[in-house]
Amino acid sequence: MKNVLSIIMAASFLASGASAALAQTKGDWVLGNYKGAGYWFPGVIEKIGGGSVTIRYDDGDRETVASSAVRPYDWMIGMKVECNYKGAGDWYPGKITALAGEKIGIAYDDGDKESTRTGRCRTQ
Template sequence: MKTAIHSLPVLLLLLVAVGASAQAPGDRVLALWPADGMWYPARVEARAGDEVQVAYDDGDVGTVRADQFVPLHWEAGSTLQCNWRNRGRYYPGVVERIDGERIEFRYDDGDRETMTISRCRSLPPLER
């Protein structure tokens, strides 16, 4: 037997929770890249049921399940790995400042670099 929700606050909370995970084409997300288990910036291309087609910032495309992407929400203090001087090697550090797609990043060894977020990646959400 189904029961109706008679509490407006509970209903609103449920709607917000469902809406927060629904991503539309064009939205920025972090999406799992299965080959290395890391999460990279991407843009939602299309959604079909529980799957989302994403275009990763490096040009790759892929299809991920709902549990394999999250809204892109990096901010000052976020711990990431970034591609040092775009040489293909990722090193850990902390975001110092974000302005749109630009990021000011301090590596754990003290080096600093300003780059686009496309050069960074994130650990899986549960490990951050």
């Protein structure tokens, strides 16, 4: 009965449109809204406790946020992202063409292509 209740609660949570990660454990790859700026960056949960999680972002930054401010990592081929082209500091829109761990292939909207790291990319 306990498992049925958990499934019903999870289904209700998903139906409500909530986007926080359901299962958060140390080592989960997630998306965090770094400094609440409205962009979602990939990272790994380092620590959990007291309703918050500490994320080590793929670019090396760390941040502790409320558990509700974390989304499951859902990037896939064909998804729109913005990436920091060649690490120059500006963000450009494109689509994911390849994924292999923290390596990501991007086809930018302007026709350029790049193989980079997930730590140089973000979503809205």
